[in-house]
Amino acid sequence: MTSRVVVAGVGMIPFAKPGASAPYHEMGTAAGRLALADAGIGYEAIEQAYAGYVYGDSTAGQMAIYPLGLTGIPVINVNNNCSTGSTALFLARQAIASGAADCVLALGFEQMKPGALGAVFTDRPSPFEAFDKVTDTLVGSPEIPLALRYFGGAGISHMKKYGTRLESFAKVRAKASRHAKNNPLAIFRKEVSVEDVMNDQVIWPGVMTRLMACPPTCGAAAAVLVSEAFAKRHGLRTDVVIAAQAMTTDTSSTFDTADMMRVVGFDMSKAAAAKVYEQAGIGPEDLDVVELHDCFAHNELITYEALGLCPEGGAERFIDAGDNSYGGKVVTNPSGGLLSKGHPLGATGLAQCYELTRQLRGTAEATQVDGARRALQHNLGLGGACVVTLYERA
Template identity: 70%
Template sequence: MKQDVYVVGVGMVPFTKPGASEPYPQMAAKAVNAALRDAGLDYGKVQQAYVGYVYGDSTAGQRALYEVGMTGIPVVNVNNNCSTGSTALFLARQAVMSGAADCVLALGFEQMNPGALGSVFKDRASAFERFDEATEELVGHGEIPLALRYFGGAGLAHMQEFGTPLNTFAKIRAKASRHASNNPLALFRTVVTEEEVMNTPVMWPGVMTRLMACPPTCGSAAAIVCSEAFAKQHGLNTSVRIRAQAMTTDGPATFGAKDMREVVGFSMAKACAEKVYAEAGVGPKDVQVVELHDCFAHNELLSYEALGLCERGGAQKFVDDGDNTYGGQVVTNPSGGLLSKGHPLGATGLAQCTELVQQLRGQAEKRQVEGARLALQHNLGLGGACVVTMYEKV
C-alpha cells in the first residue's frame, strides 16, 4: 500500500560562482543542517540518504554526509545530469511511499569549474554521442559550445515554426532577474531589462545572447521526506505533501523526429508532466506556481508548452501577456530560476523543491505567490531524464 509522503524540511546555501564557494563537503553539510533545523529533527532519525552530484568521485555523497554525522545509514550516490537533485528526491519519495523507510534525506551539491560543461572521461564512449550527432546533423555550428547548440537549436526550431522573435527570450531572462532580486540565495540579483539582455554579447547570431544562458554555479540543497505516521510521532510539519511525481527518459522521438526540440527532451518532459497531472487528478490550469528547468531562456519557453501551461505555439503570447509572472496565470520560477539563481547541477532539483515548499508554507517573503496551493516542479537532464513533481498545501 502506498503511503503519502510529506516534505518536512528543506534547506540550501547561497549559490556562488565557481571559485567563490566552500568545498562541497562544507556546502552540503550546511544545506543538510539547514533542512534538519527546518524540520526540527535530529540527523540520527534519518534512515536513508540519496545524494546527487554530477562532477565528483564515487562516494562523494558519503564524504559530504560524514560532515553531518556517521550513523551507518545507507547512502546512495546519484548522477542523472542536470536532473540529479530531483532524481535523488524521486528515490527518497519511493523509499517512503513503499514503506521501505519512514524518514529519508535527499541531498544535492555541485562544486563546478568555470566555463562550458565538458566530458571528464575522454577515453571512452560519451553519453552524449547520439545527441551530438543529431545536433551536428540538425544545426551544425561546430564552433559553438554544445550546450548552446542543443538549446539554442531547440529555440531556433520554435522560432522557425512559430515566428517567435528573439526578444521573447530576452523578456523571459528579464523576468527571471526581477524575481531573483527578491531572493537572497540567488547568484545574480541585479534586475536587467529586455533591452539589456538583447545588448549583451552575442553567442549565436539571431539565436542567443549571453544572458539567455545560465551560469556555471556552486551550491547545495537538501530536503527531508517522511511518512505521515513518522511526522506525527515526531511532531513535524505536514503542511506540504508530494501529491504526484514521475520520471521519464528518452523515447523514439528524441532522435527519430529530427527536431532539436525533441533532442532536448520536449516529449520526455510532456509525457512526464502528463503522468503527474493524471496521478494528481488536476491540470496545469490548477497550478499557481512552477519552478521549471530554464538552463537557457529557450528551454523555459519550450517548457511552458511541454508542461501544458500554454498551447503548442502559444508561448510567445504567454510571455507577452505576462502570464508567466505575478498577476498572470502562473508564476514561473519565483526564485529567479537557473538563469538568475544559478545552476549547480546536482543541487538544482532540490533548490527548486526548497523554493516550492517555502511558497506553499507562505514563507517566501517578497517572492510569495498569494494563494499558492499547488506547485509544480520540472527538472530536466540531457542524456536523458526528466522528473516532474506536484506539491500540495495540505
Template identity: 75%
Template sequence: MSQDVHVVGVGMIPFTKPGANQPYPQMAAHATNAALKDAGIGYELVQQAYVGYVYGDSTAGQRALYEVGMTGIPVVNVNNNCSTGSTALFLARQAVASGAADCVLALGFEHMSPGALGAVFNDRPSPFDHFEQITDELVGNEQVPLALRYFGGAGLAHMQQYGTQMSTFAKIRAKASRHASNNPVALFRTVVTEDEVMAAPVMWPGVMTRLMACPPTCGAAAAIICSPRFAERHGLDRSVRIKAQAMTTDRAITFESRDMREVVGFSMAQEAAQKVYDAAGVGPQDIDVVELHDCFAHNELISYEALGLCPVGGAEKFVVDGDNTYGGKVVTNPSGGLLSKGHPLGATGLAQCTELVQQLRGTADKRQVEGARLALQHNLGLGGACVVTLYERV
C-alpha cells in the same frame, strides 16, 4: 503499498560562482543541517540518504555526509545529469511511499569549474554521442559550445516554426531577474531589462546572448522526506506533501523526429507532466506556481508548452501577455530560476523543491505567490531524464 509523503524540511545555501565556493563537503553539510533545522529533527533520525552530484568521484555522497554524522545508514550516490537533485528526491519519495523507510534525506551538491560543460572521460563512448550527431546534422555551428547548440537549436526550431522573436527570450530573462531581486540566495539579483539582455555579448547571432544562458555555479540543497506517522510522532510540519511525481527517459522520438526540441526533451517533459496530472486528478490550469528548468531562456519557453501551461505554439503570446509572472496565469520561477539563481547541477532539483515548499508554506516573503496550493517542479537532464513533481498544501 503506498502512503503519503511529506516534505518536512528544506535547506539550501546561497549559490556562488566557481572559485568563490567552499569545498563540496562543507557546502553539502550546511544545506543538510539547514534542512534538519527546518524540519526540527536530528540527523540520527534519518534512515536513508540519496545524494546527488554530477562532477565528483564515487562515494562523494558519503564524504559529504560524514561532516553531518556517521550513523551507518544506507547512502546512495545519484548522477542523472542536470536532473540529479530531483532524481535523489524521486528515490527518497519512493522509499517513504513504499514503506521501506519513514524518514529520508535527499541531498544535492555541485562543485563546478568555470566555463562550458565538458566530458571528463574521453577514452570511452560519450553518453551524448547520439545527441552530438543529430545536433551536428540539424544545427552545425560546431564552434559554438554544445549545450548552447542543444538549447539554442531548440529555440531556433521554435522561431522557425512559429515566428517567435529573439526578444521573447530576452523578456523571459528580464522576468527572471525581477523575480531574483527578491531572492536572498540567488546568484544574480540585479534587475536587467529586455533591452539589456538583447545588448549582452552575442553567443549565437540571431538566437542567443550571454544573459540568456545560466552560469556555471556551485552550491547545495537538501530536503527531509517522511511518512505521516513519522511526522505525527515527532510533531513535524505536515503542511506540504508530494501529491504526484513521475520520471521519464528518452523515447525513439528524441532522435527520429529530427527536431531539436525533442533532442532537449520536449516529449520527455510532456509525458512526465501528463503522468503527474493524471495521477493527481488535476490539470495545468490548476497549478499556481512552477519552478521549471530554465538552463537557457529558450528552454523555459519550450517548457511552457511541454508542461501544458499554454498551447503548443502559444508560448510567445504567453510571455508577451505576462501570463508567466505575478498577476498572470501562473508564476514561473519565482526564485529567479537557473538563469538568475544559478545551476549547480546536482543541487538544482532540490533548490527548486526548497522554493516551492516555502511558497506552499507561505514563507516566501516578497516572492510569495498568494494563495498557492499546488506547485509544479520540472527538472531536466539531457542524456536523458526528466522529473516532474507536484506538491500540495495540505
C-alpha cells in the same frame, strides 16, 4: 503511492560563482544541517540518504553526509546530469511511498568550474553520441559549445515552427531577473531589461546572447521527506506533501523526429507532466506556481508548452500577456530560476524543492506567490532524464 509523503524540512545555502564557494562537502553538509533543523529532527532519525552530484568522485556523498552523523545508514550516490537533484528526491520519495523507510534525506551539491560544460572522460565513448549525431545534422556549428548547440538549436526550431522572435527569449530572461532581485540566495540579483539582454554579448548570432544562458554555479540544497505517520508520531509539520511525481527518459522521438526541441527533452517533459496531472487528478490550469528548468531562456519558453501552461505554439502570447509572472496565470520561477539563481547541477532539483516548499508554507517572503496551494517542479537532464513533481498544501 501507498504512504503519503510529507516534505518535513528543506535547506539551501546561497549559490556562488566558481571559486567563490566552500568545497563541495562543506556546502553539502551545511544544506543538510539546514534541512534537518527546518524539519526539527536530528540526523539519527534519518534511515536512508540520497546524495546527488555530477562533477565529483565516487562516494562524495558520504564525504558531505558523514559530518552530520556516522550512523551506518545506506548512503546512495546519484548522478543523472542536470536532473540529479530531483532524481535524488525521486528516490527518496519512492522509499517513503513504498514503506521501505519513514524518514529520508535527499541532498544535492555541486562544485563547478568556470566556462561552458564539457566532457570529463575523453578516453571513452560519450553518452551524448546519439544526441550529437542528430544535432550535427540539424544544427551544424560544431565550433559552438555543446549545451549552447542543443538548446540554441531548440530555440531555432521553435522560431522556425512558430515564428517566435528572439525578443521573446530576452523577455524570459528579464522576467527571471525581476524575480531574482527578491531572492537573497540567488547568484545574480541585478534586474536587467529586455534591451539589456538583447544588447548583451552575442554568443550565437540571431540565436542567443550571453544573458540567455545560465551560469556555472556552486551550491547545495536538501530536503527531509517523511511518511505522514512518522510526522504525526514525532510532532513534525505535515502542511506540504508530494501529491504526484514522475520520471521519464528518452523515447525514439528524441532522435527520429528531426526536431531539436525533442532532442532537448520536450517529449520527456510532456510525458512526465501528463503522468503527474493524471496521478493527481488535476490539470495545468490548477497550478499556482512552477519552478522549471530554464538552463537557457529558450528552454523555459519551450517548457511552458511541454507542461501545458499554454498551447503548443502559444508561448510567445503567454509571455507577452505576462501570464508567466506575478498577476498572471501561473508564476514561473519566482526564485529567479537557473538563469538568475544559478545552476549547480546536483543541487538544482533540491533548490527547486526548497523554493516551492516555502511557497506552499507561505514563508517565501519577497518571492511569495499569494495563496499558493499547488506547485509544480520540472527538472531536466540531457542524456537523459526528466522529473516532474507536484507539491500540494495539505
